[in-house]
Amino acid sequence: MKNRILAGAVALVSSVALGGCGYFSDSGSGDRTVTVWLMKDSVSQGFLDKFTESYEEEHPSVDLEFKIQEWSGIGPKVMSALKGDDAPDVIEVGNTQVAQYAVSGGLRDLTLESMRDLGSDDWIPGLAQPGSINGVQYGIPWYAANRVVIYNKDIFEQAGIKTPPKTREEWIAAGEKLNRDGNQGIYLAGQNWYVLAGFIWDEGGDLADENGGDWEGALGTPEALKGMEFYKELQALGDGPTDADEEKPPQTDVFARGNVAQIISVPGAASLIEQKNPELKGKLGYFPIPGKTAKAPGSVFTGGSDLIVPKNADQRSAGIEVVKALASEKWQTELVRTMSYVPNKPSLARVIGDEEGTVAMAAGATEGRATPNSPQWAAVEAENPIKPYMTAVLQGGDPAEEAKAASERITAMLTGG
Incomplete structure (x- = not known):
């Protein structure tokens, strides 16, 4: 994969x-x-x-x-x-x-x-x-x-935020301050499932679990559901689409418009942003995705x-x-x-x-x-039932029911069903 x-x-x-x-x-x-x-x-x-x-x-x-x-x-x-x-x-x-x-x-x-x-x-x-x-x-x-958080220093300064957040609680509070006056607190597409994976790992869950050599989808566990709950809270602090990933439209293009406070991406994305909007050169900052406490950053897909x-x-x-x-x-x-x-x-x-x-x-x-260490995980990503699951939840679907359906599909792909 x-x-x-x-x-x-x-x-x-x-x-x-x-x-x-x-x-x-x-x-x-x-x-x-x-x-x-x-x-x-x-x-x-x-x-x-x-x-x-x-x-x-x-x-x-x-x-x-x-x-x-x-x-x-x-x-x-x-x-x-x-x-x-x-x-x-x-x-x-x-x-x-x-x-x-x-x-x-x-x-x-x-x-x-x-x-x-x-x-x-x-x-x-x-x-x-x-x-x-x-x-x-x-x-x-x-x-x-x-991935890290890339942020617009000017928008942070205008909102009175002097230092980047180090915890989820601080991150949400900052996003609420930033999400006003025509600015988006964060641009987060609804199907950025690698970011969701980090939140699930922070809660102690996973995308799939292995039991005695057999793999099964795990989006319906209490830990995974908490991760999705946090994703929904964060995603609401901007106008990211609920039915697309970070490439539709490219989130660097959206950030380059100048009214987005944060995106989650690899640091190299900053060079694309600056190419599209030279006025942002020197105005971009970076911080690790915040964790549940200040003791450690949040989990990330490597x-x-x-x-x-x-x-x-x-x-x-x-x-x-x-x-x-x-x-x-x-x-x-x-x-x-x-x-x-x-x-x-x-x-x-x-x-x-x-x-x-x-x-x-x-x-x-x-x-x-990293993603579940199954030889069949590539098949999961090829069809990727995680994306429509996220969209369904963000559009008001029952998280537990949607997670159950997506997990069953993941299990079938991991077991050749």
């Missing part, structure tokens, strides 16, 4: 686009070639040049070949590679894609390397958990991105990438060494500073510097989570 948040974040923060389906390689001086599939726009050409030069200097017997892949259709392409005779040695995959690839039996077990060499006990949960299936680590966390190694790759051992390098502190630091991502470990947040949006994103990432 391609993570939409990551796709959006990557498109916004990439400084140099990579040509789709192309490749980057060195001059071919080594006696082994390690082939790495990376996703389009994940990193800049400058980062690849720097990494390749350094790695090949330290490993003179290795040539690196990076082949750039499109997100569209990547699932079947990876599955085919895992079953074939010509698999790449390393593949970048969306963090929530790992389960569907692991169930094929075609991935190398990286548990030992993750514990011995990579400090897995310090990884961001939203990257580490999806990469682990039944206690086996198949995916090594590479980088992350998650989009990002893991690195996997196919069992049938020609250079499995050499591929693992490349993975270890890309996930190391040295290259995590370079990646974060080049691409404005969140590093794979909270302890590396210090390398971010003072870039306000990335700092807010890293703070939120400490409470990051």
